[in-house]
Amino acid sequence: MEFTLILLGCIFTLFSFLPLISSPAWWIRVLDFPRLHVAVLLSIVMAAYVVSYELQEPLEYVMVAVWALAILNELRYIIHFTPLRRVEALRTEQAKPANAFTLMISNVRMVNNKYDKFLERVLQEDPDMVIMNEPNQSWHDNVCQVMDERYPYAIKKPLENTYGMLFWSKHKLHDSEIRYLVEEGIPSFYTVVELPGGNKFCLFTVHPQPPRLMLNTETREAELLLVAKEAKKAPYPAVVAGDLNDVAWSNTTKLFKETSGMIDPRVGRGFYNTYNAHVPIFRYPLDHVFYDPVFRLVSLRRLQKFGSDHFPMVITLNYEPQHEKEQEHPHADQEDKQEANELIQEGLEKGEERNQEKHHEQEKSE
Template sequence: MKIFLIVAAILFAIMILLPISKKEYWWIRIFDYPRVQISTGSILVIALILIYGYTSWPMIILMLILGAGTIYQAVLIYPYTPFSKVQTLKSQNLEPEIKIKLLANNVRQVNKNIDKVLAAIGNSDPDIIVLMETDKTWYEGVKHLEEKYPFTLLEPLDNTYGMIFFSRLKIYNGKVKNLTDKEIPSIHCIVELPSGDKINLYCLHPQPPTPHSDTEKRDAEIIMVGKEIKKTGEPSIVCGDLNDVAWSHTTRLFQRISGMSDPRVGRGFFNTYNAFIPFFRFPLDHIFHTKHFRMVDLKRLKQVGSDHFPMFVALSYEPEKKNIKDIPKPDSDDHEEANEKIEQVK
């Protein structure tokens, strides 16, 4: 048991320490994801060391490292618990003309349960639908939605990065862009609310960290959009499977650079992946918005046969009010790092 606990303690210490580095290597960045699981494992190892009375100096040092690491991870995770203050304030406005409802789902290309996705759409009645990992088979299965959602941007692909966009709200300047990789699209458009107000919408699905792909392109795509949003100062929403967790360095850098709010803060993790493995779930699917909005509703919907749960959000456009709070400001180092990330992929 002693050898097992030593090995476990060392492994958990490595998993805690590696992500502190800002390097984009996939084998480092994957440990951004399981902060909750690593913390739980670390606490269990510390408890077992104490129960078995292994209190030699090397074990005490290992326990101190694990304890400090667990506290550090708890600080990162804490904002996404109900104990934290919210960033996005709740709307009390009942005017339907200033509301926008959006459903975003990575449907998993090999998933054949198109009917379940359609049921989720029917039950939540969104104004905008963003489906990722959609190929031509998926498009054929959902294209009848165009009758109700006549404004579309379509990029079905067979490489697991296809994207299909449906809207019943008018859209302008709709474009499918390839920001960092010619094989990976993102959708950009202006959406007109029933009130006549216009907002920018960005739908993203960059690559995850894998043995075949580090995170330079993912990080650069996210930061590019963040810088554009900050530069325009216009009402904007970002949604999609960003293949990054809410508490990662890159996501937090994106928030500081863009000034956008995360409606999950103070409300919960809203873990969307992996839908098949309850203990290994992470918040990979995101919805961010600028200061012009308040939140009406935020939900993780029922499983639809994909490894990702759908996310649903309803926002209220109330630019005259103070809608968000406690958004950290970027410093000179943040701007320098953001520019470096973008330069890496040029």
């Protein structure tokens, strides 16, 4: 039993400190996700060891101290998404927000076929805009009649590779683009949304690749940071939304916020975990909305699941440029800018390499 506790403690300690390595290796970056789980499990192991065995040798005290540091290391990331931290995004003080819009974000899961359940959520919430990640042609064909009737504006790119994207809006769209920033077959959308009062904002929707077995994260980092830089220089206030395949507390997300100057409505409020809807014990905040400080938060909610492995999210923001300076937002220093540029360059090179591999595979199949 003692050996088992020591072994588990060492493994969880390694899980805690490995992500400190600045590397896109999938087996390192995937450990950004379970920080709460590692903290809880390591706390149980440490408590069990201290209660079951008297600490007598100096090495035992050192071991337990290292375990405690590993727990604190995990907590320093996730504590930002608890009420112990001051909220980053302020709520509107307007009783009836005059320039508000509601956005729904949903990874529908391509193989999920509960189209009616999804439409039920949309009709219940009646958002002004809907972002769908992972739709293929079947999803498009089964929801487009209802969606097109309710939403006169749309950008559509259904795909069979789990990276399709659909966007519907009640508000007028300008300069809409379907873009492939890093990898072929992985689109992102850009559009300028015009609110009923005439105010405009730039919307970026993204869904980069996640870290998974034998697939590192260079392209994910590059896509997110490219969007961050574009959002910072956008002609209108910006909103970035979608399934980022990254957790809210990762160093990549932190660098994204510093580069873009955007704020996160979850800071000081909660995790708002959206994945995995089917496995309650393993849930992480993968679906995100970041926005310019000219907006004030009206509401942020996680909706009921509908068959996908992601919960939908819905957020309502109000355009209040007169209060922009009242909200603190992150800034990038020179070191942050240099790191972002290096990660972008590394990701673009990896993306080009993957694109060439896909071309060679297509040529061989032909």
